[in-house]
Structure formats: structure tokens, C-alpha cells
Amino acid sequence: VAETRWLDAGEAHVWQSYLDVQRELTSELERRLVGGAGLSGADYAVLVALSETPGDILRTRDLGQMLGWERSRLSHQVSRMEKRGQVVRQECEEDARGSMVRLTAEGRAAIEAAAPDHVEAVRQYVFDRLTREEVETFGRLLDRILSGLRKA
Amino acid sequence: VAETRWLDAGEAHVWQSYLDVQRELTSELERRLVGGAGLSGADYAVLVALSETPGDILRTRDLGQMLGWERSRLSHQVSRMEKRGQVVRQECEEDARGSMVRLTAEGRAAIEAAAPDHVEAVRQYVFDRLTREEVETFGRLLDRILSGLRKA
DNA sequence: GAAGATTGAGTGGTCAATCTTT
DNA sequence: AAAGATTGACCACTCAATCTTC
Numbered sequence: 480v481a482e483t484r485w486l487d488a489g490e491a492h493v494w495q496s497y498l499d500v501q502r503e504l505t506s507e508l509e510r511r512l513v514g515g516a517g518l519s520g521a522d523y524a525v526l527v528a529l530s531e532t533p534g535d536i537l538r539t540r541d542l543g544q545m546l547g548w549e550r551s552r553l554s555h556q557v558s559r560m561e562k563r564g565q566v567v568r569q570e571c572e573e574d575a576r577g578s579m580v581r582l583t584a585e586g587r588a589a590i591e592a593a594a595p596d597h598v599e600a601v602r603q604y605v606f607d608r609l610t611r612e613e614v615e616t617f618g619r620l621l622d623r624i625l626s627g628l629r630k631a
Numbered sequence: 632v633a634e635t636r637w638l639d640a641g642e643a644h645v646w647q648s649y650l651d652v653q654r655e656l657t658s659e660l661e662r663r664l665v666g667g668a669g670l671s672g673a674d675y676a677v678l679v680a681l682s683e684t685p686g687d688i689l690r691t692r693d694l695g696q697m698l699g700w701e702r703s704r705l706s707h708q709v710s711r712m713e714k715r716g717q718v719v720r721q722e723c724e725e726d727a728r729g730s731m732v733r734l735t736a737e738g739r740a741a742i743e744a745a746a747p748d749h750v751e752a753v754r755q756y757v758f759d760r761l762t763r764e765e766v767e768t769f770g771r772l773l774d775r776i777l778s779g780l781r782k783a
Numbered sequence: 784g785a786a787g788a789t790t791g792a793g794t795g796g797t798c799a800a801t802c803t804t805t
Numbered sequence: 806a807a808a809g810a811t812t813g814a815c816c817a818c819t820c821a822a823t824c825t826t827c
Contacts, residue, residue: 556818
């Protein structure tokens with residue numbers, strides 16, 4: 480039996496900071512989104528992906544891959560958003576197994592109303608806190624961690 | 632009306648990486664915890680906090696502050712764990728409004744069984760990917776972001 | 784059989800209301 | 806009134822089962 484390589488004090492502190500940032504940043508961004516625009520973070524992510532796509536339409540499969548979400552989660556999410564009139568489902572012409580999701584005018588209005596404050600919040604909590612070099616370093620470290628997660 | 636300071640391409644990429652790491656790391660760690668020890672991340676956090684406290688007991692209020700959780704979330708969580716026999720509630724002698732949570736022998740066994748693989752996973756996905764200097768830098772950046780969130 | 788998608792059941796977290804003690 | 810805690814209702818995510826098309 481291999482001995483566990485426990486975290487030393489420094490590593491433990493970094494890990495705790497990571498967990499704290501994740502919790503606080505997520506809840507603060509969510510709070511502002513919900514309070515200001517009535518959107519959840521999940522709503523926002525879907526609306527952004529669609530609004531940045533030419534034609535405002537995506538295959539459900541592709542949208543799911545962009546978001547990194549499971550099929551069932553996305554299906555439930557789209558159902559809720561469809562009920563609110565922010566997106567509509569369409570048949571997929573190339574492959575009858577698939578489906579398409581399209582942004583509605585209401586959905587576009589919702590994301591355009593929400594985006595400025597959300598971006599401002601991200602800037603305020605993250606990018607305003609770091610110098611240009613630090614942002615670049617932060618991104619490099621995150622990408623390194625990410626590369627280990629992709630193939631895990 | 633102030634113009635929105637949108638994210639440039641580099642910032643947008645860093646932000647996307649952050650969101651990706653958060654999603655993938657959380658789900659991977661959760662998957663390993665649940666699969667290996669039958670504990671959720673929330674269970675793990677509660678058990679660690681209690682097991683590191685002399686006497687294995689904490690005021691519910693203090694436990695909540697350590698975890699950064701809302702009162703109701705912690706109350707629900709403790710109820711579930713109490714049902715499983717991992718913790719027990721006790722009266723608070725100093726202040727009759729409060730309550731205490733104590734780790735049981737079963738709870739201790741659960742955390743001791745789960746910890747080695749969980750720490751190994753954190754090491755594998757995060758600390759093994761970074762040099763000593765990078766870990767220190769990562770921690771510094773996280774703490775900077777955190778300091779902006781505390782008082783927000 | 785695999786891929787794409789949906790559905791329903793079960794679980795966890797949030798919010799508002801409530802209760803007790805300070 | 807404020808602090809600590811609990812409860813129940815509601816919403817979101819996960820998992821397994823199911824259905825259709827490739």
C-alpha cells in the first residue's frame with residue numbers, strides 16, 4: 480500500500496483558497512445575475528452560446544459540448560427556457576435523431592439586458608484585481624490544470 | 632450611461648478556462664469521492680472540519696462560518712448525516728439558542744477511508760501539474776481575488 | 784449496437800417563514 | 806430586535822430507463 484502524499488501547509492492553504500474563490504465568486508455572480516436580470520448562470524451560459532452563433536441556432540449536441548454539460552441537464556434546461564419563451568426547439572434536418580435550439584427575440588433581449596452588468600461583475604471581481612501579466616499567468620496555470628482533466 | 636468595458640479576447644479565454652476548470656475539476660473530484668467512498672463533496676467538507684477539531688465537536692454556527700455555508704444548507708446537511716450516523720447534534724451549553732455537531736466513530740471511519748484517495752486526486756489534478764513556484768503564484772492570485780470578494 | 788435526446792425519480796441547495804433565546 | 810437554528814416548498818442537477826434514428 481502506497482503512503483498517501485498529504486498536502487503540506489502551503490498546498491493546503493492554496494487549495495482552501497481555491498475552494499473559497501469558487502464558492503464566493505459563483506454565489507456573488509449568481510446573486511447579481513438573478514437580482515439584476517432574473518437569469519441564472521445556466522440561463523446566461525445558454526443564451527451567450529446561442530447569441531454568439533451565426534443564425535442564433537445550434538444543434539443541441541453541439542451546444543452541450545460547448546457548455547460541457549450532460550445531455551439530460553441541457554434537455555431540462557432547454558425545456559424551462561422554452562417555457563419562458565427565450566429559446567425554441569426545432570427539428571434537425573441533417574439527422575432526424577438530433578434537435579436544434581434557436582434563440583428567440585425575447586432570449587436576445589434577455590441576454591443583451593444581462594450582459595453589461597455580468598461582464599462588469601466579472602471584471603470587478605477578477606480582472607480588475609490582477610495586472611495584465613498576472614491575468615496571463617493565471618490563464619496559463621488554468622490551462623495546464625485543464626489539460627490534465629481533459630484526458631483523465 | 633457608462634460604456635461596458637467588455638472582455639478582450641485574452642480575458643475571455645482566461646475566463647472560459649476558469650469556468651472549464653471549475654466544472655471539470657468539481658465533477659471529477661465528486662465522481663471519485665462518490666464512487667470510492669460513497670461521500671459527497673459536502674459530506675467530505677463537514678467531516679474534515681469536525682475531524683480536525685479537538686474533541687471532534689463544533690458549534691453549528693462556527694462550522695457554518697468555516698465552510699462559508701448558509702444556515703439552512705448546513706442544517707439540512709447535518710440532518711442527512713445524522714440519519715446516516717456520521718454526526719450527532721448536541722445542545723449548546725453556553726447559549727441555548729445554539730447547537731453543537733459532533734463527529735461519531737462512524738463519521739471518523741468514513742473520513743479516514745475517503746481522505747487518501749481524495750487528497751491523491753487533488754494532487755493529481757492540481758499540484759502535480761504545477762511547479763512549486765507556480766503553486767505559490769496560483770495561491771497569491773487566488774488570495775488577491777478572494778480579498779475583493781470578502782468585502783463586496 | 785451506438786448516438787442523440789427526453790423523461791421521471793431521487794437528491795441537494797436556496798429562499799422565506801417560523802420558533803426560541805438573547 | 807437580533808442571533809441561531811430549523812422546516813417546508815421550490816428549483817436545479819444527476820442517474821437510470823426509454824425511445825428513435827443511424
